[in-house]
Each structure stands twice: as structure tokens, then as C-alpha cells.
Amino acid sequence: GIETLKAMELEKIKARVLVFASPTSRAYEKVRQALKLGAHDVIAKPIGENHEGSVDAAVDRVRDELLPRLRLIDSGAKLKAKIAQEAPVPAAVPSWQKRDILKMSPDALVIASSTGGPMALERFFEQIKRPLRVPVFIVQHMPPPFTKNLAERIAEITGFPAKEAEHNEVAVAGHIYVAPAEFHLKLNWINKKVQMEVYKSSRINYVIPSADPLFQSAADIFGPKLFAVVLTGMGEDGKRGSCAVKEKGGAVMIQDQASCVVWGMPGSVYEAGAYDKIAGIEECGQIVSNICCL
Numbered sequence: 001g002i003e004t005l006k007a008m009e010l011e012k013i014k015a016r017v018l019v020f021a022s023p024t025s026r027a028y029e030k031v032r033q034a035l036k037l038g039a040h041d042v043i044a045k046p047i048g049e050n051h052e053g054s055v056d057a058a059v060d061r062v063r064d065e066l067l068p069r070l071r072l073i074d075s076g077a078k079l080k081a082k083i084a085q086e087a088p089v090p091a092a093v094p095s096w097q098k099r100d101i102l103k104m105s106p107d108a109l110v111i112a113s114s115t116g117g118p119m120a121l122e123r124f125f126e127q128i129k130r131p132l133r134v135p136v137f138i139v140q141h142m143p144p145p146f147t148k149n150l151a152e153r154i155a156e157i158t159g160f161p162a163k164e165a166e167h168n169e170v171a172v173a174g175h176i177y178v179a180p181a182e183f184h185l186k187l188n189w190i191n192k193k194v195q196m197e198v199y200k201s202s203r204i205n206y207v208i209p210s211a212d213p214l215f216q217s218a219a220d221i222f223g224p225k226l227f228a229v230v231l232t233g234m235g236e237d238g239k240r241g242s243c244a245v246k247e248k249g250g251a252v253m254i255q256d257q258a259s260c261v262v263w264g265m266p267g268s269v270y271e272a273g274a275y276d277k278i279a280g281i282e283e284c285g286q287i288v289s290n291i292c293c294l
Contacts, residue, residue: 017039073234102290105291108218108222109292110136110214113231114141114235117140120260124285132176135171147178147181148163150178154178164178170196171194211241214241215241232261235268238269242269252275253284259282
């Protein structure tokens with residue numbers, strides 16, 4: 001697979017590539033390499049002990065993971081990019097007041113990413129050189145155990161504490177929490193502390209974890225002190241959540257089309273008018289460094 005991607009890059013062959021990988025921590029470096037070479041998404045191979053050796057269970061698992069991605073690819077291919085960066089928002093969408101992000105002093109940061117997200121998150125966090133003063137919560141669509149590996153990679157890049165979120169864990173400022181694969185993540189305000197709820201449920205926007213429960217619950221807690229970032233990804237995950245952030249007075253930044261692998265998620269937020277700033281991936285990281293760090 002890696003050699004195929006290298007050959008495609010050499011021959012300038014453009015195609016959406018889905019990579020199947022063994023669901024082991026050892027495989028993550030190969031997954032990173034594949035994504036760096038242009039693969040769009042990764043699907044975990046079914047392995048015997050996870051499926052009790054049943055071929056039918058393995059087929060069901062592959063179908064459940066593959067079909068939503070094919071639907072998102074198909075819908076993304078049909079959606080033509082007709083919006084120029086910083087073009088006026090269509091009059092039909094809500095006219096939320098735009099916030100000057102650089103004047104913000106957020107109490108929390110939430111991030112959504114999908115297709116192209118792991119590499120985008122690396123470039124994003126490479127811009128953050130000073131300690132974070134707020135908790136950071138990330139939803140990245142990946143199969144297990146790769147969300148754990150992603151958190152470890154972010155910790156390696158930043159030197160900050162980064163890990164998968166745990167059920168009923170209390171969030172700590174300066175720490176980075178990644179929603180675990182196959183679980184939704186939302187926040188609760190309990191005893192004057194932010195507590196994470198990690199739970200199994202049906203897919204939202206074809207995916208689990210979904211950014212919407214995280215964004216919506218964070219908006220309820222932090223209101224105008226919440227800063228949300230929507231990075232590259234297929235589909236519309238994060239759109240409803242971004243609308244909730246704006247309704248509560250918070251701010252939303254989306255990655256620009258030029259630096260996205262797929263502009264589906266940020267594009268859907270743009271079309272909803274639920275954003276305050278559009279920026280390239282490095283600038284997104286620099287802005288977060290300016291307003292969310294000590």
C-alpha cells in the first residue's frame with residue numbers, strides 16, 4: 001500500500017484512497033506514512049479475537065466502517081466548490097455577529113477534524129510553543145487504537161500532557177484530550193468542574209465519535225468563552241455544533257479550502273454562516289498560540 005501511494009504521487013494520480021490497517025499501535029507509523037502520502041482515511045482490519053473468529057462479524061464490521069465513508073466521498077464529490085475564501089455569507093443563513101478572535105480570552109478549546117486531520121493536527125500543534133492555559137478537547141474520526149496513538153503523537157510534538165479522554169475524568173487546564181475511537185465525548189458541569197462523559201451511542205453524521213455532542217455540550221458550559229476550530233474533513237460533522245457555539249456567543253475558526261485535504265466539514269460550517277475566521281492550518285495554530293497559551 002505504501003509503495004502504491006508513492007507510485008501514485010510520482011505519477012500525479014489523484015484519487016481518494018482508503019487504507020486498511022491492522023488495529024495495533026505498531027501499525028500507527030505506517031498509517032501516518034500513508035496519510036502523509038495522500039491517503040484520505042484509514043479503516044481498521046477486522047482481527048480474529050475482536051470478532052470471535054466469525055467471518056460474518058468481520059464482514060459486518062468492514063461494511064459498517066466502509067459504507068459511511070463511501071457515502072461521504074460520494075456526497076463530497078457532488079458538492080462543487082463554489083465559495084471563494086472570505087466571500088459574503090449567503091443572506092439565507094443566520095447573521096451571527098462576527099467576533100474578533102484575537103481579542104478573545106477563551107476558557108476552553110474544542111477541535112474537530114476528519115479526513116486529513118492527523119497530519120493537519122500535527123501542523124497545527126507544531127505552531128504552539130508555549131504552555132496552554134486552557135483544556136483542549138479533540139474529536140478526530142479514526143478507528144481504535146489510533147486515537148490513542150494520535151494523542152501520544154500530539155504529546156510528543158508539543159511536550160504537553162495529551163491522552164484519550166476517560167469517562168468521568170475531570171478536565172485540567174493545559175491538558176489535551178482526544179475522544180476515544182468508537183465513543184462520543186461530551187462535557188458536563190459537575191461540582192463546579194468540567195467532567196468528561198465518554199459514551200457509546202449511534203453514529204451522528206455517519207461517524208462516531210462526532211464533534212457535535214462535544215461542541216454543543218462545551219457551548220452550554222463555556223458560552224462566550226469557548227473557542228472552536230473545525231479542520232479538514234468529509235461530511236458535515238461539526239456544523240450543528242458550530243451553530244450551537246455561535247448561538248451561545250462563542251467563536252468558531254475554520255480551516256481554509258486551500259490547506260484542507262477535503263473542505264467538507266469546514267465548508268459546511270461556512271455555508272451555515274457559523275464561523276468568525278477562515279485561516280490556513282499554520283495560521284490556525286498560531287492564533288490558538290496567541291489566545292490560548294500562557
